[in-house]
Amino acid sequence: MIESQRHSYHLVDPSPWPISGSLGALATTVGGVMYMHPFQGGATLLSLGLIFILYTMFVWWRDVLRESTLEGHHTKAVQLGPRYGSILFIVSEVMFLFAFFWASSHSSLAPTVEIGGIWPPKGIGVLDPWEIPFLNTPILPSSGAAVTWAHHAILAGKEKRAVYALVATVSLALVSTGFQGMEYYQAPPTISDSIYGSTFFLATGFHGFHVIIGTLFLIICGIRQYLGQMTKEHHVGFEAAAWYWHFVDVVRLFPFVSIYWWGGI
């Protein structure tokens, strides 16, 4: 096992998950294109592909947890991989969301004559930023504070408290997602309502999608913490979830200011 190797790295056992993930991605992309054009079976292939990708994520990461927590392969050197990887992934997400904010600014700062040279365009039922958006804006940073509380609890070895803190974090996140879902349901504009609808729903929608992913990650961390799988020195998965969560809640401020507040005036 690990005692018999004379280096501190992890040479992974052969695994089928990379190829299954690729096949899932192929099915998703081809199915997606088929769905959006008049081909039979597109929706089925798209859903199958997505389910396959989700399954691959589940089993792949389950294997990572087995190799690290149960088999002990994750030395300090090995931990650097997921650490740097998470940071780079978050950077790539920042760039992704930057693109959507650029699009929003492009359309809203100099509105074209085709939409009357004004923003928001005439007839769009803009949401009042001081209602649900303003309510959600402190909820997410509070859950960011709760995740910091959880981190401190883990570092101090107070395991039960860490579980409570994670429960608080996730509850706040779920509440804010619930409010956001309600707001989407009641909002007068739809995604097809001119460039306003497109930019508004893509920017806020992708942010919301990231909140849901972050929440799921935090739930898994909560479960692992409850099962005692994290120690005060070694909890890379938790740190990655916490970084991701802080990224999500900081990003929330940008749409609030630029899209909800400024974009509605």
Place this chain on the structure above:
Amino acid sequence: MAEIELKTAPADFRFPTTNQTRHCFTRYIEYHRCVAAKGDEVGDCQKFAKYYRSLCPGEWVEKWNEQRESGTFPGPL
């Protein structure tokens, strides 16, 4: 042969770039706002009319007139 006076819309410092689309659109809106405020019997609004007719392509003016008639004109009249 009488001197024919040729004039166009004056250069507007609000629209310094080559693309004068917004200039045309703004003059069109200004004319219609003037008419809504003062009525078109008074001659004050005619200067805006001359400006937008010099600047704007005919097809755009026709399209905007149709939009105004059907209530779908997107601009702030």
